[in-house]
Amino acid sequence: MKRLLPFLLLVLSALPLSSCSASAQNVKTYGFKVEETLPHDEASYTQGLFFHDGVLYESAGQYGESSFRQVDLGTGRVERRLNFEGKYFVEGSCVLGDRLYILTWQEKECFVYDIRTWERLGSFRYLGEGWGLTTDGKSLIMSDGTSTITFRNPETFAPERTLTVTLRGQKVLYLNELEYIKGEIWANVYGTDQIVRIDPSTGQVRSVVNLRNILPAHLRRPRTDVLNGIAYEPRSGAIYVTGKYWPKMYRITLVEKK
Numbered sequence: 001m002k003r004l005l006p007f008l009l010l011v012l013s014a015l016p017l018s019s020c021s022a023s024a025q026n027v028k029t030y031g032f033k034v035e036e037t038l039p040h041d042e043a044s045y046t047q048g049l050f051f052h053d054g055v056l057y058e059s060a061g062q063y064g065e066s067s068f069r070q071v072d073l074g075t076g077r078v079e080r081r082l083n084f085e086g087k088y089f090v091e092g093s094c095v096l097g098d099r100l101y102i103l104t105w106q107e108k109e110c111f112v113y114d115i116r117t118w119e120r121l122g123s124f125r126y127l128g129e130g131w132g133l134t135t136d137g138k139s140l141i142m143s144d145g146t147s148t149i150t151f152r153n154p155e156t157f158a159p160e161r162t163l164t165v166t167l168r169g170q171k172v173l174y175l176n177e178l179e180y181i182k183g184e185i186w187a188n189v190y191g192t193d194q195i196v197r198i199d200p201s202t203g204q205v206r207s208v209v210n211l212r213n214i215l216p217a218h219l220r221r222p223r224t225d226v227l228n229g230i231a232y233e234p235r236s237g238a239i240y241v242t243g244k245y246w247p248k249m250y251r252i253t254l255v256e257k258k
Helices: 007-017
Strands: 028-039 046-052 055-060 067-071 078-083 090-096 099-104 109-114 120-125 133-135 140-143 148-152 159-164 175-181 184-189 194-198 205-210 227-233 238-243 248-256
Touching: 046 175, 046 238, 055 090, 067 090, 090 140, 099 133, 140 175, 148 175, 175 227, 184 227
Parallel strands: 028 205, 046 090, 046 227, 090 133, 133 175
Antiparallel strands: 028 248, 046 055, 055 067, 067 078, 090 099, 099 109, 109 120, 133 140, 140 148, 148 159, 175 184, 184 194, 194 205, 227 238, 238 248
């Protein structure tokens, strides 16, 4: 399972994000300010997090635990839930038009549902692994745990183009959960406390957001896992983040570091 990847790989994945000076290639760095702390289902191994029509949705992974949820933002209560067979490890998710797309990790299948009724409409097959999923309103944008981001046709799931994500000339590995925010692709980097903000035309990282210690030590348990989950609410402009098996979700604003 992803949460059991060797610790060394996680350390190495963070090195490109901090190995060069922040001024190189005009890459900005940000810290954060917590504006609001909200409850989050501690039993959710968060894989995808997004808003659609003002409603918060979340996909959760692990074999035997995978689900898709409609969540009450204020209470963290799961208002509606779709469970998956134990053979599926659910990953990122998003809505484009009236269709809900849900990736699987190693099962090479993307499920498609009607977002209103949650009726299953079909599925697509793909090569490689499924990690994160978002949309720019035209294409589906997918990560696979490498430095590659793939833009896919929402009607066929066929690849339309790919990006190699780089930071100061180095590939950024382990791109995970994705969110499209104001013309940028935001990506969690698996195993780190950092989010990279990516230029969707070039793949270059424009800025890095460091969320180290956003979940305080006293809230961490043996099962608590990594930061993962970015949701943008376009009506308010609010940004929310959480993690796998985290008891809290945070509404944040960014603080630029000089």
